[in-house]
Amino acid sequence: MNEKQLSMRLERVAAYLDSYSKIADIGSDHAYLPCFLSLRTESIQAIAGEINEGPFQAAKKQVSRSGLSERIEVRKGSGLSVxxxxxxxxxxxxxxxxxxxxxxxxxxxxxxxxxVQRLVLQPNIAAHSIRKWLIHNKYYLVNEDILEEDGKIYEILVAEPSKEKRHYTEIELLLGPFLSKRRPVPFKKKWQREVDAWKQVLKELEKGKQSNETVAKRNEMIEKIKMVEEVL
Known part of the structure; x- marks a missing residue:
């Protein structure tokens, strides 16, 4: 494996990990991330965790091919149980x-x-559910990132443990406290797409029968569109 084999998404994740020497990659698939980090920095040791047999075997092969079997341990198991x-x-x-x-x-x-001193989390969808978990479990967001690769937009959340319980507003939970301040191009693109999709749903709701539930859903969506458009 060489550095060019890593996707831009995983390279960006790696950038938030390379100052640590003992790393675990959960749901490691082909173990590309720990291999990339270990090849770049000799002091890094890693665990690649995978629950499914196919990716587990693929990760073992990748680690062996990269000559990293003494520094990366591939373990089979669910989530953080590895x-x-x-x-x-x-x-x-x-x-x-x-x-x-x-x-x-x-x-x-x-x-x-x-x-554990740092969590680097890259959700494909619904990053707000992670932000909610973090604040309820005394983890503090220290950075957020967003990028577009092959037409898809990915968010990266970087969190560290905190003794204090943090508070984020509803809009910060949805959009991210760092990203909503910086508003980079992929961020604007992602949320403009979301707003357009919500407006389409709104049109469909307005055509249908107006039950109490529909009216409540409609009002909630109007409020959400308004909040996001204010940030954009």
């Missing part, structure tokens, strides 16, 4: 899944997060 306290993991990456699934992996394995 991490043990003796591993002394400093940073965890979970990339390429839906936001609710990432949040549930964190929730199910939160007893294994002791000592």
């Amino acid at each position: 991490i043990e306290s003796k591993d002394k993991v400093e940073a965890i990456a979970i990339a390429g899944m839906g936001g609710p699934l990432i949040a549930s992996i964190l929730e199910d394995g939160k007893n294994r997060l002791a000592g």
